Amino acid sequence: MELTTTQKSAFISEMLSSEAGINELIRVLLDTFSKQERALFVEEHEGEQCNGFRPRRWRGYGCSFELRIPRTRSGNFQPLILGILSGQESERALLFHELYTRGLSCEDIGAVCERIYGYHYSKQQVSFLSNTSKEEIYKWLERQLSPHYLAVYIDATFAYTRRDDRVAQEAYYTMLGLLPDGSREVLCVVNHPTEGALNWEAELKALKTRGVERIDLIISDALQGIERAIASAFPHSSHQLCVVHFKRHALNAVSKRDKDRMRQELEDLFPISGTSLTPIKAFEKLCTFAERWGKSYRSLLSLSVPRNIGYFTYLMFPEGVRRMIYSTNWVERLNRSYKRTLRIRGALPSADAVVFLLGSVAREMTEKTYARRLPYFQEWSTK
Numbered sequence: 001m002e003l004t005t006t007q008k009s010a011f012i013s014e015m016l017s018s019e020a021g022i023n024e025l026i027r028v029l030l031d032t033f034s035k036q037e038r039a040l041f042v043e044e045h046e047g048e049q050c051n052g053f054r055p056r057r058w059r060g061y062g063c064s065f066e067l068r069i070p071r072t073r074s075g076n077f078q079p080l081i082l083g084i085l086s087g088q089e090s091e092r093a094l095l096f097h098e099l100y101t102r103g104l105s106c107e108d109i110g111a112v113c114e115r116i117y118g119y120h121y122s123k124q125q126v127s128f129l130s131n132t133s134k135e136e137i138y139k140w141l142e143r144q145l146s147p148h149y150l151a152v153y154i155d156a157t158f159a160y161t162r163r164d165d166r167v168a169q170e171a172y173y174t175m176l177g178l179l180p181d182g183s184r185e186v187l188c189v190v191n192h193p194t195e196g197a198l199n200w201e202a203e204l205k206a207l208k209t210r211g212v213e214r215i216d217l218i219i220s221d222a223l224q225g226i227e228r229a230i231a232s233a234f235p236h237s238s239h240q241l242c243v244v245h246f247k248r249h250a251l252n253a254v255s256k257r258d259k260d261r262m263r264q265e266l267e268d269l270f271p272i273s274g275t276s277l278t279p280i281k282a283f284e285k286l287c288t289f290a291e292r293w294g295k296s297y298r299s300l301l302s303l304s305v306p307r308n309i310g311y312f313t314y315l316m317f318p319e320g321v322r323r324m325i326y327s328t329n330w331v332e333r334l335n336r337s338y339k340r341t342l343r344i345r346g347a348l349p350s351a352d353a354v355v356f357l358l359g360s361v362a363r364e365m366t367e368k369t370y371a372r373r374l375p376y377f378q379e380w381s382t383k
Helices: 005-015 019-044 080-101 106-117 123-141 197-209 226-233 243-252 256-269 279-294 298-304 306-316 319-325 329-343 351-367
Strands: 050-060 063-072 148-163 166-178 184-192 214-220 238-241
Touching: 019 063, 123 351, 148 329, 148 351, 166 197, 166 329, 166 351, 184 197, 184 351, 197 214, 197 226, 214 226, 226 238, 238 243, 238 306, 243 256, 243 306, 256 279, 279 298, 279 306, 306 319, 329 351
Parallel strands: 148 214, 214 238
Antiparallel strands: 050 063, 148 166, 166 184
16 A cells, blocks of 8 residues: 555654654664665675674664664675764764773763763663773783883882772883983883882883883882893893982981971982083982981981982983983873872772773873973983
């Protein structure tokens, strides 16, 4: 039975009078378009045959309905509507991931997306969709690296992590590399339950398997045994201990009335410009400093140990770059970005979940903030 134009108009008007009718009409139209598109595909490709349908649920903009996606025997047919829907889902997953790495909880993301798409997403759905980019993040963290870095800053941050039904703070190792063109990039984000020199040695050696051949300078804190770890992995690299950590330790050892005097002496002890001091001469001044202050504060006598010559490696480099290489400040700023993202999370369900989240922050920083080329390293050299 063929309907008249008037009957067709009346039928469509009735369908459009309710939300359910509108959804059903959209579904019928999309199914019809897809079937017609398959018919043309089979006609244009010799040997092709129709092969039924597969269901596909679509949600968005207040609509939710089940589509019947046509198939062909070879599986080569992809209807246009499927590409559109896949693109929307990819866009949605990207949005979820972006909001997740910005620190929003799954519940908050669900509320935001309900306002945008007109459909409520549960916490489980948000978590699933935001994790679709996990493989991409892991692949980026394992990418091939540059053969040469002017400097590599290493440091670990700690995050509450669930492991074997227990929650404890675990270490997440990060390396930030400075390239010869003045740009920077995060080299790795790796989990170990604790921070130790042997773990750092393993991670530094792992850089070689990803293409790193030469590092001019490695900057770290004064973790016990870190010198041996660096010498084992990159024996020709110079090593700078973090001066900011040294100053903080020294100031914490004296009383409040002596802090201003100590602070001024520390500035003189670690000059940035206008000095011809060598690391050896600067270390001799440190020994004198430790002996003088050690008379009042015995703990400061230990500052004259031989390993502390490593605090003055920066004096071997041009004045214009010394302030940027005499501490781990750059990588510690990155750690603070990690903390901002982690703060709202509490304990994450696994170490992999933490690495994924930190890796997302690291990639964004690498592609945006760190991509800018700093002009200070054009005359990079050592004395």
